[in-house]
Amino acid sequence: MNPYLDVIIRSAAVYLFMVIALRIFGKKELSQLNTADVILILLISNAVQNAMVGNNTTLLGGIAAATVLFTINFTLKKLMYRFKKFSDFMLEKPEILIHDGTLDFKILSKLNITSDELKEAMREHGVEYFADVKLAMLEIDGNISIITGDKMLKQTHYKRRKNHKNLIQGM
Known part of the structure; x- marks a missing residue:
């Protein structure tokens, strides 16, 4: 498989997992972060980094992963704006x-x-x-x-x- 396609698929999977996890555990918890919250975010980012890029530590691999994350985030926001039922599902x-x-x-x-x-x-x-x-x-x-x-x-x-x-x- 193309190494960049692998990064794209992995990054999309991690992003979708994080969206679902935040929906289950509550976005309200992120409104203002305390020390434990910052530590949790740092540890999660470290834990999912390898899941997104695998062995690809190149600049293009990192840019591909970031581009996928921005694109999915942009798309989800557009979908929430356009479809009320989807927005109701995603937002508290x-x-x-x-x-x-x-x-x-x-x-x-x-x-x-x-x-x-x-x-x-x-x-x-x-x-x-x-x-x-x-x-x-x-x-x-x-x-x-x-x-x-x-x-x-x-x-x-x-x-x-x-x-x-x-x-x-x-x-």
């Missing part, structure tokens, strides 16, 4: 965390969002009390959006951090 759904001041403890527990993380997101949005939150959403990219009834309140952007502490502490 936004989740309501607080509605009219009422916390959804079941969803918070399922998503491993602690009270400290939720309070931090509220402070980032200038909100002090749960009762002041009209709607808090965990967006598909892992960000927490906070909406209040206060029209003068400046809305900001908060990135959720992955946290492995006990679930929903101190609520």
Whole structure:
């Protein structure tokens, strides 16, 4: 087999595996990386490098692998834009965390969002009390959006951090 065709097939297989793995384990976990996440990414990249290029350590082999990864990524994004069902399959759904001041403890527990993380997101949005939150959403990219009834309140952007502490502490 042509060594570059081998690199293309291997790279495509690894990319598709990684897409499926991230879909199963959750993209929300990548919204903001902690030390363990960075280590995991480094180890995964090292583990799959040989699976993609095999013995081909040439410059053209590396460029072929990178080109395949960029092409598949571009194609998947176009498919998600064009086909809603495919997009729904590939992307997580936004989740309501607080509605009219009422916390959804079941969803918070399922998503491993602690009270400290939720309070931090509220402070980032200038909100002090749960009762002041009209709607808090965990967006598909892992960000927490906070909406209040206060029209003068400046809305900001908060990135959720992955946290492995006990679930929903101190609520």
